Amino acid sequence: MNFDSERDNKGNILLVDDIPENLQLLSDLLLKLGYTVRSVTSGRMALKTIKVKRPDVILLDIKMPEMDGYQVCRAIKADEDLRHIPVIFISALDDVFDKVAAFESGGIDYITKPFQIEEVVVRLENQLTIQRQQQLLEKEINHRRQTEEVLYQSRALLASVLNSSLDGIAAMQAVRDPRTGDIEDFRCLVVNPVIAKVFERNREDLIGKLILKKFLSNLEPGLFDQFVQIVETGEPLERDFEYPSGMSYWYHFVAVKLGDGFSITIRDITARKQIELALQEANKRLEELANLDGLTQIPNRRCFNNILQSEWKRLAREQQPIALILFDIDAFKPYNDYYGHLSGDDCLVSIAQTAQKSVFRPADLVARYGGEEFVVLLPNTDLAGAIKVAANIQTAIHNLAIPHAACDVKNIVTVSLGIACMIPNLDIKPDTIVSYADRALYNAKQQGRDRYACHS
Template structure:
């Protein structure tokens, strides 16, 4: 078990893998970045280690001899002490069914081997950030629940805690019109120093005064009427509100409950909680974005492509407008990889994706990594001639990169072959038809010598 020096602010990670080389690699890489790392080689050891001292995150392999990763995850989820630990599966299994099962048993993320260190760190940090924020929110919720329990006590109990409470507290009496008995204002019976500070007013300027309606109208147009309903119906009122005041603007949460012919109110500064919630929302947006991005090239992934293709097919079927699809891949990419190495191969794909992305000018146009060295371009409201023009642009921009390719049989630099298909969708059809046509065209482009584009059955009129 590895116990290197670590930064306590980074978090603790438990790595579970039956291959010593994998354990050593991940342990060294994460330890160098300040994480507290523990590593075990079996599922049963993982359960004991997590139970003894729960880590912040678990990196879990699937294929292991005594218990596979799915069984380990289920056992951790069933244990109260370990059920909230985020589990990131990291496995060579790349089938959709394996990934789906990983999420079904409780995994929060899935990394495919061979992994990129940057991806592992990014996904690990996302889970650690969410975990920290969840713990902070839980602490805020516990504190809030404790205070709210006090709010429902009697008026006498409220008076006794006014000056010792960390929340702002006040009791108000309804001021009614003598002729109609309609509530026209509220008189402040008492309030504590905290609420006085929040309102930026002296206690003597508020206690005994009937000036609450004027103040409430500055905060919200409906707040006075809401408090009237608390008094008339006995229904508690609970809200968050943003209060702009000098020198600091802040978020507050209040609970108002009926008290005689008036109401008692408690006010808590929740600026910290709101900040955490916003940060958590941003973290979730980041995770959502990662779910639709290819980890290597940072363009759309296959999942995003499938969704966009289906969406555009249905939309354009209603509008009876053309949809063009381009499939292209790198010529002689395997020889390139074998000759220059996989790192250069990855760099090549990244440069091509970034260059082609600059051609996508319209918001609806989509470049996606379709798989391996193959890419796809969705061009809504585009006919064959428009698709051919984009294909030419792709060829030119890839050639302009001038990436050397000594193992190519068609050029001294990296080139691409492209297949173009176009159709006017109809509701009875299927987007897979267009995909097969583009794939067939790509096949013909390769068969005819590569470094070229081929159009499959051009059946779209120029727009």
């Protein structure tokens, strides 16, 4: 085995696509970037290949003969040994329905063809980073559990474990008031070198001393009483705490009743905490990607649907109006045909960003609804307010003065807008206002485009 090549391997990727040209293109790109790549041309071959050698990530096409990508993904997720492998769909299908079906079948991400290799790599690395962090975290947790299990097996093993353990271990005895019997403090009976290091003291200076109450009062008020409850009730205590000591900041302890006192194990979890924070950040980024349109960088239809649902319920309770503007670019297909798809993408980005700048309240939402269609959600807004916003969007897009030689309305890019406003009712589906705005948009187009129309 070539160990250097194993270290250089950035991840094992399985490509599944029934078109060999697609496989070759993506495989060559990923191989140059240091990934190990295997390619298959059918879903059944993919399932056989996965069981022989499991990949770190699967890039899966949707439209394939015999088994489509959804069926393959469901088969993987149904297998207990394979379900943890992340599946990223990579497909030319760009409809929201296809994307929702991909996520419902168990996909973790979705990339639309034609793809940018930079986007593919970022999404791959996000999944590989999460996998590596989860593996490290699981390894750390398993190691902690194994150590604790050894500790609890027998008190007779305590003496041999103390000096060899990587965890801090101590045993405390309650010191009680002779008159009342209340616990006043705890005396250190046993302290291993790790505990001594945390206290920044020699073991000899700790054993036999009454130092816990003073230490805990500086660390966290009320924690001393919790240790008293361990002795009085027999209930164990387990938690994380923050305590700067050298290069370490976070520790985890488990304390259990031991005679008229308790034993405690302490572990430095600074590295684990850092992994958890990195994992949280990666998950946050994935959540942002799931709710953001990749091209225009404004919220996508999935995000819009979720917010419409929640706002509909809120405003139904408050009996306040909600307005919605649905608009699209006039003669966008001729624009694409005349100027090319790259210019079409630039046009979509400009329109999206301009519309987003035309709303000012934090609760207002501009989202890409699909293709060249956009939606503006305006909670607590009446029809007059919605008309004002629509007029602002129309004027702002006029001011962009994007040339459109193929348009029979004007020689610049324009938009048609449909406006609807209503007070929500829980007996009516939120999609109702979308259909109203869609009818108004249709009327605006019938009236000559480059205008707004309201649903009556």
